[in-house]
Amino acid sequence: MDRNVLVGAGAVIIVLALLVFSLYVPASDLSDDAFTADELRPISFVTDWKAQAEHGGFYQALANGYYADAGLDVTIRPGGPGINVPQLLASGSVDFGMGSNSFIPLNIVAAGAGAKAVMASFQKDPQVLITHPRDDVKTLEDMRGMPIMVSDATISAFWVWLRSRFGFTDDQIRKYTFNLAPFLVDERAIQQGYLSSEPYSIEKEAGFTPQVFLLSDHGYPGYATFILANTSMIDQEPELVQAFVNASIRGWVSFLYGDASPATALILADNPDMSDDVVAQAIDKLKDYGIADSGDALKLGIGAMSEQRWLTFFTVMSENGVYDPTLDWKQAYTLAFVNKGVGLDLKEQLTAE
Numbered sequence: 001m002d003r004n005v006l007v008g009a010g011a012v013i014i015v016l017a018l019l020v021f022s023l024y025v026p027a028s029d030l031s032d033d034a035f036t037a038d039e040l041r042p043i044s045f046v047t048d049w050k051a052q053a054e055h056g057g058f059y060q061a062l063a064n065g066y067y068a069d070a071g072l073d074v075t076i077r078p079g080g081p082g083i084n085v086p087q088l089l090a091s092g093s094v095d096f097g098m099g100s101n102s103f104i105p106l107n108i109v110a111a112g113a114g115a116k117a118v119m120a121s122f123q124k125d126p127q128v129l130i131t132h133p134r135d136d137v138k139t140l141e142d143m144r145g146m147p148i149m150v151s152d153a154t155i156s157a158f159w160v161w162l163r164s165r166f167g168f169t170d171d172q173i174r175k176y177t178f179n180l181a182p183f184l185v186d187e188r189a190i191q192q193g194y195l196s197s198e199p200y201s202i203e204k205e206a207g208f209t210p211q212v213f214l215l216s217d218h219g220y221p222g223y224a225t226f227i228l229a230n231t232s233m234i235d236q237e238p239e240l241v242q243a244f245v246n247a248s249i250r251g252w253v254s255f256l257y258g259d260a261s262p263a264t265a266l267i268l269a270d271n272p273d274m275s276d277d278v279v280a281q282a283i284d285k286l287k288d289y290g291i292a293d294s295g296d297a298l299k300l301g302i303g304a305m306s307e308q309r310w311l312t313f314f315t316v317m318s319e320n321g322v323y324d325p326t327l328d329w330k331q332a333y334t335l336a337f338v339n340k341g342v343g344l345d346l347k348e349q350l351t352a353e
Contacts (some may be wrong), residue, residue, distance in 0.1 A: 040068060043095045045075070046077040046096075047097075048099070048100045049080060051076075051270035051274060053286065056286075057251040058076060058251055060260065060263035061251025062263075063263055063265070070247045085104075086099075086108050096229055097227075097228045098228065100225070102332075104226065106314065108332065114232065116332055117223075117332060119226065119248065120225070120338075121227070123293070123296065124289065125220060125222040125223065126195035126285075126291055127214075128213055129191070130191055130211065131211045132189065133211060143166075144168060145169075147174045148174060148191065149189065150192045151176045156322060158220060160322055161220055184206050214289055221309055221313040223309065227248060229241050234334060249302050253302060253343040255283070257351050299341075300338070305335055306335075307330070310330070
């Protein structure tokens with residue numbers, strides 16, 4: 001799962017710059033008066049990668065009828081290596097898109113492409129560093145000065161934070177090509193990964209449990225798995241955005257705390273390369289590490305965001321040259337649709353003994 005190709009801070013700016021003056025047109029290309037009270041509004045939502053457990057809340061909302069209950073006929077379009085979500089949003093080809101991490105909304109602002117984050121499904125970005133079992137590495141600080149395999153995109157993404165926070169240096173960088181073989185044959189190797197991907201693959205292929213260091217548990221301030229919406233839609237149809245966000249939140253609550261099989265069935269149908277065991281272990285990790293439901297989300301509901309978290313992230317990245325310090329970072333997101341406690345009642349029902 002090569003999601004790290006999506007994290008580079010400048011990856012979408014050139015493409016998006018061509019779309020600065022794009023105007024919002026609903027992807028359904030239908031006027032409001034084309035719908036009656038008994039009809040559902042067609043909505044397209046494109047994800048950032050092939051169907052997987054990390055998209056489970058959206059598939060659960062679809063399978064359980066939460067979107068339909070909100071008056072929405074949602075089509076989930078799986079992403080992949082050839083899908084540019086911000087470009088599709090800017091051109092009006094889709095109604096909503098998924099942003100992998102906090103770089104994506106900020107990149108959109110830098111490009112002037114007119115979209116922003118309306119919900120952060122994950123309080124914790126699932127990026128990790130992985131080692132073999134070893135006594136000399138028990139914290140991120142212990143890795144200072146050691147060779148670490150990271151992708152090219154990562155160098156301008158969370159590696160910037162590792163340099164700033166833990167004193168990592170660029171001479172530690174070794175190229176990671178999303179091939180596990182170099183890691184498996186070298187007991188001293190350290191590499192990046194995604195919480196629910198590489199660690200499980202290592203266990204299956206090599207028969208040992210690697211040490212996993214979730215960056216978010218060591219202070220990495222980024223969110224992940226955003227819902228992105230065109231700013232014109234936010235201004236013109238806020239009730240539609242709210243309906244999609246609320247239903248998605250309920251989908252995540254049900255996926256994590258209820259019966260996840262409805263979403264799993266849709267995920268497997270959309271991605272033939274996926275398997276039940278991979279989805280199941282990913283759900284366990286999402287829950288065990290509090291990826292979606294931790295921090296502010298515990299009181300404000302899944303999807304929560306805060307200005308302080310965004311400021312912390314932007315400050316680190318702008319101070320280290322990723323963004324112009326004058327960038328209007330507050331345009332990357334809106335808090336208008338989250339922090340309302342949506343889904344807390346459903347969570348209480350599903351977790352009641």
